[in-house]
Amino acid sequence: MRPDPVTPNPIPRDRAKRIAARVETWFAKNARDLPWRTSPRDPWMSLLSEILAQQTQISRVAERIPALFSTFPSPTHLAHAPEQSILALWSGLGYYSRARNLHKSAQMIRDSFDGNVPSAVDDLLKLPGVGRYTAGAIASMVFNQRAPIVDGNVRRVIMRIEGADLDPANKATDQYAWAQSQRLVNACTSPALFNEGLMELGALICTPRAPKCAQCPLSRSCRARRANLQDQIPAPKKPAARKAIHHAAVIVTDAAGKILAEQRPARGLWANLWQAPTLESAERAPTPRQITAELGVRKLKPAGHFLFKTTHRDVHFHIYSAHPAEPSPGTPRGEFLSPEAIAAKPLATPHRRILLEIAPATARP
DNA sequence: GAATCGTGGAG
DNA sequence: TCTCCAAGATT
Known part of the structure; x- marks a missing residue:
């Protein structure tokens, strides 16, 4: 002080x-x-x-x-x-x-x-x-x-x-x-x-x-x-350290043009909000092999990336497009929704961009 | 009780 | 671009 x-x-x-x-x-x-x-x-x-x-x-x-x-x-x-x-x-x-x-x-x-x-x-x-x-x-x-x-x-x-x-x-x-x-x-x-x-x-x-x-x-x-101290009071707080984390978000489109969306867990960041199926990793970007295995999709293609900053994290988003696995045993978490239905969901903020902007621009079957 | 929870305005 | 922080609360 x-x-x-x-x-x-x-x-x-x-x-x-x-x-x-x-x-x-x-x-x-x-x-x-x-x-x-x-x-x-x-x-x-x-x-x-x-x-x-x-x-x-x-x-x-x-x-x-x-x-x-x-x-x-x-x-x-x-x-x-x-x-x-x-x-x-x-x-x-x-x-x-x-x-x-x-x-x-x-x-x-x-x-x-x-x-x-x-x-x-x-x-x-x-x-x-x-x-x-x-x-x-x-x-x-x-x-x-x-x-x-x-x-x-x-x-x-x-x-x-x-x-x-x-x-x-x-x-x-x-x-x-x-x-x-x-x-x-x-x-x-x-x-x-x-x-x-x-x-x-x-x-x-x-x-x-x-x-x-x-x-x-x-x-x-x-x-x-x-005392001419109005610029020093109150003293600034220490900035919170930000951690990097990688999210692999996958845009899964079915034959009818519906898009897969899932609800996030009830705790943590963006609790209960909706997103494109996502894999998270603290260390490095999830590999395509991990993504296809975890999410049960095929024809994985890179579709862009961006950095999203929150107060406590730098979230590196790696965007992919993919098709549903056939038949359905591995078919992934979430549900296929029309673009209109997705727009009405409470979306996690970066996924608003992913699902409403990037998804329509990616190729469809 | 320190860490966590978002996003954007203002300088 | 980077810092600071905004009519705070919860766990």
């Missing part, structure tokens, strides 16, 4: 009141127009937007909310729909466990909360996929309760105004942020206005890089600014 760290102290009550009032005033004038910011707020649309917003930029959430909310206008609608239907709408968003948890949450809301999104933090925490932040966000922003929230924005704003140059990897830093968030929300006038305003301030003004201190309503109270 910095050679001269500032000691973290609880925000005094009068300072907290002053800061909260400035945030509320600023937010009343500077709030973005977002689909879920209706008056009054719809609790279900708010929950949808909060789940979507986990580790996802707000602009992308705003794009997706209309389709999701019109397809599932209430928890009950989603509770009665197949899991695949929400997964399909989630395509390309990442963190697909959010979609599966949301489906379970909708059923829990239907069965245990009379179809209404609960308002108490303790009840919200019972919903799968709803953690401390999301529970506090719904309780405060929708139901105006004095619940603290800490997301990336709030953590950054608090650390800066307090000049708290703490190790982001340290668990104590998290506790510190939650404690300060609680003191601030205790001192504000409207928890709904203040909490959402604090996040908005972090998103628009107190940004990770090049914060717009000249426009900030808290600049005079900001200790990082006073």
Whole structure:
């Protein structure tokens, strides 16, 4: 950390009141127009937007909310729909466990909360996929309760105004942020206005890089600014090491032009999503011999390759085309589907390209 | 409790 | 191109 760290102290009550009032005033004038910011707020649309917003930029959430909310206008609608239907709408968003948890949450809301999104933090925490932040966000922003929230924005704003140059990897830093968030929300006038305003301030003004201190309503109270440390707080986290892995994806086309697709395992990367039959290897690319043996296909032909990067892996995709083995004893995992049926499946993102772009371009029998 | 879970925007 | 990280949660 910095050679001269500032000691973290609880925000005094009068300072907290002053800061909260400035945030509320600023937010009343500077709030973005977002689909879920209706008056009054719809609790279900708010929950949808909060789940979507986990580790996802707000602009992308705003794009997706209309389709999701019109397809599932209430928890009950989603509770009665197949899991695949929400997964399909989630395509390309990442963190697909959010979609599966949301489906379970909708059923829990239907069965245990009379179809209404609960308002108490303790009840919200019972919903799968709803953690401390999301529970506090719904309780405060929708139901105006004095619940603290800490997301990336709030953590950054608090650390800066307090000049708290703490190790982001340290668990104590998290506790510190939650404690300060609680003191601030205790001192504000409207928890709904203040909490959402604090996040908005972090998103628009107190940004990770090049914060717009000249426009900030808290600049005079900001200790990082006073010490010209706003660019060093918070300190960056260590990047996660990425591992290379090889996937051999095989486009199998039958005589009728249908394409083989299989569902991925329920755990791990792209859990439950669909893909072209795939072999994975940590060391090297699977050989044609391994592929034909494992997948029970014939006439294997190379059809391209590309690199797909995720946070933790560099996935080298080796694409092949092939025909089904005849007769069928070895006939592979998955099922033959029309291109239209495949397009409607929740596809693992790289397989969207493989099955919808590369497959039509490969030769057919 | 460290590792895992995606994808894309912004600089 | 490369880094950082986004309205975090789960195991």
